[in-house]
Amino acid sequence: MAIDKHTGMVEKRGAGLWLTHLGLIIGVLFIFFPIWLAFVASTVQQADIVRPPMPLLPGGHFLENYGKALTSGINAPVATMLFNSAVMALGISLGKIVISLLSAFAIVYFRFPGRTLFFWLIFLTLMLPVEVRIVPTYEVAANFGMLNSYSGLIFPLIASATATFLFRQFFMTVPDELAEAARVDGARPMRFFFDILLPMSRTNIAALFVILFIYGWNQYLWPLLITTDPSMNTIVMGIKQMFPSGDDLADWPVIMATSILAMIPPVAVVIGMQKLFIRGLVDSEK
Amino acid sequence: MATVTLENLHKSYGKVAVIHGVDIDIKDGEFIVIVGPSGCGKSTLLRMVAGLEGVSDGEVRIDGKRVNEKEPMDRDIAMVFQNYALYPHMSVAQNMGYGLKIAKTPKAEIDTRVAEAARLLQLEPYLDRRPRELSGGQRQRVAMGRAIVRRPSVFLFDEPLSNLDAKLRVQMRLEIKQLQRELGVTALYVTHDQVEAMTLADRMIVMNAGVAEQIGAPLEVYANPRTAFVAGFIGSPPTNFMAAPDGGQIGVRPEHVSVVAPDAGNVTGRVQYTEPLGAETLVHVILENGETATVRQDGTVPIPAEKQDVGLAWDKAVEMRFGSDGVRVDAR
Structure with a gap:
């Protein structure tokens, strides 16, 4: 029963x-x-x-189309564009994480003149996305000779107010006594940063990396402006460049193969980092 | 092992003064408890000794050497924090050894010292665990272990037991005392709990509003409070205060008062309510002039009925007299 x-x-x-x-x-x-x-x-x-x-x-x-896309593509080999995108996305996400961690550390743990001012200045830039400041940014990048270069693709996008703000909020939840205990234990500020703060921010860094990698990978407007040489194209803008102009015939199988290839790295990052997310969540649960 | 000297120690934040000049000479191996209500500046005082707060005026000396300008790590001190402040991502062993690791102590020696401290604190089975996998009492022990392995001259405790439950607190209190004796180390211990202060201290500093009202051995402070504040703060239930004809106050400890017939006492009043605790009974009385008084009588003495008119009697010799400024006036 x-x-x-x-x-x-x-x-x-x-x-x-x-x-x-x-x-x-x-x-x-x-x-x-x-x-x-x-x-x-x-x-x-x-x-x-x-x-x-x-x-x-x-x-x-399958092999024929993908082989053609990777090795010759239409304007530039897709392998080159994938590499360019990877450099840009990794550069942007890692750069943003390093810079935000350090600036949040400075703002939360150090008392210096203009601390609040600097925080609000950083915060203010949140309101200025790339599109708004694109002309002056282009001007500056061009004057530095950064056109058609990796530095031109990465540096103008490398500072992140959002990430700084996120780390600031996280650091502020870390008890002051932890910093004091480290001080009594003899840790100088950077030692405290590397030994205590960084490992504690691990899950935050992982989450942010996923978001920023996808942000960097999906950049369209900026690479379109800053790169004219097809060998410096990133894949997301490269797909658009493959579209025929005028009476040219579109090679759709190759374009579609490129699209599929463009999707793989972000998907791989999400799936790969998911494990770390979950481990982080389970870890902090107890 | 070291002496600690505080000389005319002041602390102010901008124009707000929080410590108004504290002087004490602490002997090598002495256990000093700083006790007072919240906001009296006791933690600030401790943090000034630790080097976590700057000194506005005066001098902190450890082993005779001025340390005002030294970083905490260079003062040869160790501190146990109220919420333990353990590094959450490190194992118990790593937590305890972190200070030594920074000091570039050889790995083998770190392991030996950590093992030694773990044995002393019965933490051996937990060395590989993370702090969150430990109970409150165990975390407390790890925090002490972290202090012990560094073999400092001075131990600083900032309300280390206030996050534990009552039973564990009593047990840890004994362990701290035992440990401090065993290691023979000088200790400064901040608490708001007068029982901790009475049981642990060789000498205690009773603080009130940034002033050290009295410094002395616990029983001496209890028997001879120098001010009305100390008489009221140390002792539970607190001293009964009654207005004196000269504008000052008369203080009598509850255990020195006994309930008698209405016409046989020094004052008369009405029993408001009683609290039988078994071994003793607390009798709360409203006096004729509206003041309240507490009598602490033995559990075997008959308990007076509530609303009953009674007299309260005490030996005039145990009276404590305080001037209108709160300072003791009868010579002791």
């Missing part, structure tokens, strides 16, 4: 579970379908795409 009751409950719960899953599966299909189409388009030939109906199953030209 007890077992019947038990299974009855499981069945009831099971129905709800199935409904939930059904909803989720539909949602996933909805999101996944365009990506699937892009993938299919990247494995067939140009002729298959233009001839209706459009194929819904992958064709046999």
Whole structure:
């Protein structure tokens, strides 16, 4: 009897579970379908795409299309653009993290003249996204000879008020007594920063890295302005550059292969860092 | 092992003075408790000795050497904080050894000292755990272990037991005292708990509003409070105060008062309520002039009924007389 009751409950719960899953599966299909189409388009030939109906199953030209995209591409090899994007995204995210950590450390732990002023100045720049200051920033970057260079892609985007603010808020939740204990233990400020503060911010850094990496990877407007040489193009803007102008024929399989390739690194970062997130969350739970 | 001297120590934040000149000579190996109500400046005083707060005026000397300008790490002190301040991402062993690691002590020696401290504090099974996996009492021990391994001359405790439950507090109190005796180290201990102060101290500093009202051995302070504040703060329930004809106050300890017939006492009043605690009974009385008084009588003495008119009697010899400024006037 007890077992019947038990299974009855499981069945009831099971129905709800199935409904939930059904909803989720539909949602996933909805999101996944365009990506699937892009993938299919990247494995067939140009002729298959233009001839209706459009194929819904992958064709046999996977290696050919991807090989072509990676090695020669249309304007520049996709491998080059992937590398450029990786340098830019990593440069921006790591640079932003290092700079924000240090400036938040200065603002929270040191008393110096103009501390509040500097904090508000940093905070104020939150209100000025790249698009607003793009002309003067371009002017400065051009005068420094940073056009068509990695430094030009990275440095103008490397300071982050948001990240500084986030670390400031986190540092302020760290008990003062911890800093005092470290001082009594003989830790000088930078030692305290590296030995105590940095390990404690680990999960915050990981979370921020994911967000900033995707931010850097998806930059479109700035690379479009600062790079004219196709070999310095990043992949996100490079896709747009592949579109034909005038009467040229678009090589859709190669463009789609490029799109799929452009998606892989951010996805890899999210999936890779997810483990650290969860470990961090479980760690701080107790 | 060291002596600590505070000479005319002042602290002010801008124009607000919080410590108004404290003087004390602490002997080598002495256990000094700084006690007072919250906001009296007791923690500030300790933090000035630690070097976490600057000294506005006066001098702190450890082993005869002026340390006003020295960083905490150069003062040969160790401190135990109220919320333990353990490094959350380090194991117990790493927490205890961190100070030594910074001082570039050889790894083998760090391990030996940590093991020694862990044995002393019964922390051996927990050396690889993180602080969050420990109970409050164990964290407290780790915080003490961190202080011990550095072998400092002076131990500073900032309300170390106030986050523990009552039972554990009594146990840790004994352990701290025992440890301090064993190590023979000089200790400064801040607390607002007068029981901790009475039981731990060789001498105590009773602070009030930034002033050291009295410095002395616990029983001496209890028996001969120098001011009305000290008489009221040390002792539970507190001293009964009654207005004296000369504008000052008369203080009598609750245990010196006994309940008698209305016409047989020094004053008369009405029993408001009683608190039988078993071994003793507290009788709260409203006096004729509206003042309240507490009598602490033995548990075997009959408990007077509430609302009953009674007299309160005490030996005039145990009276403490305070002037209108709160300072003791009868010579002792």
